[in-house]
Amino acid sequence: MGLHTEWVEYGSGFRGYLAHIDKISEQAAPAVIVIQEVWGVDEHIQDVTRRFAQAGYIAFAPELFSRHGEIQEQLKADRIEEVKRFLDELPPSGWGNVEERNAALAKHPEEKQQRITATLQTLFGGLNPAEYVDQLVATASFLRGSYSKEQGVGSIGFCLGGALSASLAAQDSELKGAIIFYGNAPKPDAMEAINCPVLGFYGQKDKRITGQVADLAKNMDSLGKSFDYTIYEGAEHAFFNDTRRSYHNGASRDAFAKSLHFFNEVLPITSAE
Numbered sequence: 490m491g492l493h494t495e496w497v498e499y500g501s502g503f504r505g506y507l508a509h510i511d512k513i514s515e516q517a518a519p520a521v522i523v524i525q526e527v528w529g530v531d532e533h534i535q536d537v538t539r540r541f542a543q544a545g546y547i548a549f550a551p552e553l554f555s556r557h558g559e560i561q562e563q564l565k566a567d568r569i570e571e572v573k574r575f576l577d578e579l580p581p582s583g584w585g586n587v588e589e590r591n592a593a594l595a596k597h598p599e600e601k602q603q604r605i606t607a608t609l610q611t612l613f614g615g616l617n618p619a620e621y622v623d624q625l626v627a628t629a630s631f632l633r634g635s636y637s638k639e640q641g642v643g644s645i646g647f648c649l650g651g652a653l654s655a656s657l658a659a660q661d662s663e664l665k666g667a668i669i670f671y672g673n674a675p676k677p678d679a680m681e682a683i684n685c686p687v688l689g690f691y692g693q694k695d696k697r698i699t700g701q702v703a704d705l706a707k708n709m710d711s712l713g714k715s716f717d718y719t720i721y722e723g724a725e726h727a728f729f730n731d732t733r734r735s736y737h738n739g740a741s742r743d744a745f746a747k748s749l750h751f752f753n754e755v756l757p758i759t760s761a762e
Contacts, residue, residue, distance in 0.1 A: 491510065492539060493511050494507065494539065500624070500631060501627070502558075503556075503627060504551075505530070505552055506550040508538045508539045508542035508549075509548065517758060518547050518637060518640060519546055519643065519758070522549055522629060522645070522654075523645055523650075524550070524551070524644060524645065524650030524653050524654050525550060525552075525646075526647045527612050528569050529566065529569055531566065533730055534647075537550075541645075544749055549636075551628045553653075563608045563612075564608070564611060564612070569612070571601075571604060571605060572612070575593070577733075578593055581725075618649060618653055622657065626661050629642045629657065640759060641665040641755075642663070642664060642756075643666040643685075644657050644658070644668065645668040645748060646668070647727070647730070648671055649672070650672065651669040652669070655669055655675040655679065658675075658683045659680070659682040660682070664685050665755045665756050667683075667687045668751060669687065670744070671691050671692060671695055671726050671727065671728070672698070674702070674705040675705075686716075686755055687715060687717075688718065689705075689719070690718065690744040692720070692721055692724030692726055692727075692728045692735075692737070692740065693724055697726075699720055702718055719743070719744065721737065721739070721740035721743070723737065723740075725737065728741060729741045729745075
């Protein structure tokens with residue numbers, strides 16, 4: 490199977506990773522927006538984008554941290570990878586325990602400590618997810634105009650991207666469906682604006698995120714919105730990311746199969762060439 494991938498510039502200085510099967514007719518395939526985790530459009534997100542391309546979609550991962558081809562120093566790929574390696578040194582409790590994290594950080598050279606601290610502060614305290622919604626709306630418009638004119642666009646997002654997938658559904662009335670992987674629940678006013686089916690996947694051990702799901706389901710139901718979800722027993726946050734120690738094979742396999750079924754339902758091929 491030939492697979493075409495490239496980085497594409499679009500809109501007002503935006504950039505993203507595009508993938509589709511070589512032989513597919515671009516005008517006869519629906520599109521899936523793959524929305525990044527907090528780590529950016531890293532190799533994992535690029536791999537997920539290729540998976541949806543291989544399933545027959547125009548798959549596109551917008552690079553949310555990039556503007557006019559530039560990414561601020563703290564969010565560049567090498568800096569984020571350095572933070573990932575540091576976090577992998579910690580026990581799970583260290584992610585949320587500042588003292589434990591600082592003790593581990595102190596074992597590294599001062600220059601490295603400064604780099605890691607600056608990137609951690611940016612990733613987990615300096616990002617405003619609302620700033621990225623306009624880019625996602627522009628991404629959907631770009632895909633409808635350039636690749637999937639008659640077929641429609643859906644979205645899937647992970648962690649930060651999971652919350653943004655719901656935000657996009659609230660802002661883009663033409664979106665056909667949205668999938669949330671362990672992302673924060675949308676606020677009630679945003680729920681009211683959602684016009685498409687929404688699917689959610691959550692880890693039972695991810696208490697902060699999964700604890701929001703019951704209220705989300707209740708509120709969506711009261712508003713007459715379509716929301717189905719699965720909570721996976723024994724799964725952590727980021728259970729779908731097979732580059733992290735939180736990866737859960739059973740939950741990941743089931744969620745991917747259900748995601749493909751969902752997109753097959755909400756993004757049917759409306760014509761053939």
